[in-house]
Amino acid sequence: MTHILAIDQGTTSSRAILFSADLKIVATAQEEFAQHFPDSGWVEHDLEDIWATVARTCREVVETAGIDAGDISAIGITNQRETTAVWDRRTGAPVHRAIVWQDRRTAAFCREMAAHEAEVTARTGLLMDPYFSGTKLRWILENVDGARADAEAGHLLFGTIDSYLIWRLTRGRAHVTDATNACRTMLYNIHAGAWDDHVCGLLDVPMGMLPEVRDCASEFGTTDLLGPEIPILGVAGDQQAATIGQACFEPGMMKSTYGTGCFALLNTGEAPVASTNRLLTTVAYQLDGVPTYALEGSIFIAGAVVQWLRDGLGIIGSAAETQALAEAADPAQRLYLVPAFTGLGAPHWDPDARGAIFGLTRGSGPAEFARAALESVGYQTRDLLDAMRADMGGLGDTVLRVDGGMSASDWSMQFLSDILGAPVDRPEVLETTALGAAWLAGMRAGVCPDMDGFAEDWALERRFEPEMAEADREDRYAGWSDAVGRTLTR
Known part of the structure; x- marks a missing residue:
């Protein structure tokens, strides 16, 4: 077998x-x-x-x-x-x-x-x-x-x-x-x-x-x-399986999966960390009766915002078109799309918030909407990372491992690195969720390597390094924070 x-x-x-x-x-x-x-x-x-x-x-x-x-x-x-x-x-x-x-x-x-x-x-x-x-x-x-x-x-x-x-x-x-x-x-x-x-x-x-x-x-x-x-x-x-598939087995390792939503998990080891910033304390995985814990931030709308561009607005025919549109967007326009279609998750937890877009001008069109949609995922991830840093008293030199369909977009991952001010690592195998489930079963069956052997096999496809000036990064993020504040109902 x-x-x-x-x-x-x-x-x-x-x-x-x-x-x-x-x-x-x-x-x-x-x-x-x-x-x-x-x-x-x-x-x-x-x-x-x-x-x-x-x-x-x-x-x-x-x-x-x-x-x-x-x-x-x-x-x-x-x-x-x-x-x-x-x-x-x-x-x-x-x-x-x-x-x-x-x-x-x-x-x-x-x-x-x-x-x-x-x-x-x-x-x-x-x-x-x-x-x-x-x-x-x-x-x-x-x-x-x-x-x-x-x-x-x-x-x-x-x-x-x-x-x-x-x-x-x-x-x-x-x-x-x-x-x-x-x-x-x-x-x-x-x-x-x-x-x-x-x-x-x-x-x-x-x-x-x-x-x-x-x-x-x-x-x-x-x-x-x-x-x-x-x-x-x-x-x-699925999110814990992706954490396993990304070999985030050491405390301080972090992954973020970009599918319908976005879910970032930070391994905190065998001791659960109680969040003071409205993150979740969760079980990352449990082996041999011993749980390993994580802090988790959950974003309800990530890849789904691209589906909305396609199915709701009809401005794209496929997700792949968003990168070219984002690259063509007017750099002088700064739109903020807050995709609170089903409320806002971490760290806001406002189920009654609804989506909004700010900064529209007469010249705003499909390219600017596409860029704002992709940027919204990066901004929301920054919300999570800042909350994790606060809960942990800092994270040192954070490296984020990414996976999920949206991680295939070079433009999105570069913006993510820019707005986080941290490296973003994309693995060779993007099917990390299924990979994690397969490794669990194969390891239990005795046909796959143990945890150390599996971690050694993790392979980097590309690292994205921050290129945005810090002043620009913080100015853009301040605009995002203002936009979110205007959508909150609590």
């Missing part, structure tokens, strides 16, 4: 990536699925769509590679985090569409619970925000006919997308998750390493619905999806 299959279940598509034992990509399959927006600020996924696209891409990637399923040593899973699934253990049928991490329907409830935020944060490392799974789960129990009664009778199960996929892959034999997904639910005590009965009580969540929590590299069951039984040996939420 010489291959590892990584399932990368994301916000807009499902992918299957087949790796060789030396963690080289052999084949890839991808399929998008529908996004549902039943009300303002609501985002849902059909769980059957997710399952169907995962199953089809897994079969397709094996066929494309021309291998036998018996050649696969193990499966690793990485997934969109916080997205909330509830299904009936008796039938496997979902009781409601999955409520996606971007969904803001529980914002009013979170405001009502504001007095409890300090105790929730102390236990879970998270803030009282609609982003996390706990209030989404409560909404389903309160709003789906019969759901609470069925849950209290032990008939319903809750899980993040990894749990739901494992349930389907194992034909209902395993209701499990890993520590990195559990810690994003707002129901998990990151210090005790267990579900928190006090927080579950605050949210009125029956603890019998919750999956068993395991290490990131562990036994998660076996699946016959491809014919022979194949073990599922690695699981991590």
